[in-house]
Amino acid sequence: MTTTGQDTPTMTVTVRDRAAEAPWGYGLTSPKTRTVTISAHCPRCGSQRGEPTGRRECDDGAYYWVQTWTNPCGHVDMYAAVIVEAVERTQQLGRGEWVRRDPTNGQPWEGFTHEQMTCLLEAVREGQRPDVASVESRTAATVVLRLSETNGGGTATFRWEPSE
Ligand SMILES: [Zn+2]
Numbered sequence: 001m002t003t004t005g006q007d008t009p010t011m012t013v014t015v016r017d018r019a020a021e022a023p024w025g026y027g028l029t030s031p032k033t034r035t036v037t038i039s040a041h042c043p044r045c046g047s048q049r050g051e052p053t054g055r056r057e058c059d060d061g062a063y064y065w066v067q068t069w070t071n072p073c074g075h076v077d078m079y080a081a082v083i084v085e086a087v088e089r090t091q092q093l094g095r096g097e098w099v100r101r102d103p104t105n106g107q108p109w110e111g112f113t114h115e116q117m118t119c120l121l122e123a124v125r126e127g128q129r130p131d132v133a134s135v136e137s138r139t140a141a142t143v144v145l146r147l148s149e150t151n152g153g154g155t156a157t158f159r160w161e162p163s164e
Contacts, residue, residue: 009040010089012069013052015079029060036086043085047073061161084140087160094147096162116160117143 012035020032042049050069071077072081090096091114098112112120124132124145131151136144141160147153 009053010037011040011052012037013069013082014054014065015082016057016066017083018080019083029062031057031059031062031064033064033066034038034083036083037089038082038085039089042071042073042075042077043081044075045073048073049077087140087162089160091160096160099159099161100156100158112158114160 014033015036017032019070020034021030040049041047041099048071050071052067052069054065056069057066066079069077094114096114098114100111100116101107104107112151118139120129120132121135121138121143124130129146133146133148138144138145145156145158145159147156
């Protein structure tokens with residue numbers, strides 16, 4: 001029996017995505033928010049998460065609307081962890097694609113399913129990919145590959161683009 005995660009109860013929340021904002025000290029604060037789907041249960045203990053309520057927040061004169069919730073179990077959900085959870089959920093469900101785009105015009109160069117990317121990363125780690133020298137960095141939603149000299153060198157950046 002396989003568990004796809006499709007049947008588990010979920011909740012949709014709007015959270016602040018600080019990683020998508022300009023680094024501190026660069027220009028005006030412009031809060032970015034994101035609406036994501038996460039499990040209705042606490043990832044640490046499995047008990048039901050709290051009911052989300054919306055509120056308007058102000059940071060440096062910029063207003064934005066987000067949701068917060070208090071888990072009855074006492075575990076606190078940080079927004080950054082919530083975004084990672086939502087990204088990994090779409091990857092497990094296969095809803096989205098790892099895309100490498102032309103940095104100048106944003107046109108997609110190549111794309112992989114999450115399964116293909118997982119295979120590729122494993123092959124690179126095992127030294128089975130002559131075109132890729134190493135995995136430069138890896139986060140939930142970004143993979144940077146260092147290309148081998150015979151493949152032109154430099155790096156290739158892939159970002160997870162959820163289709164949800
Ligand atoms: Zn908990």
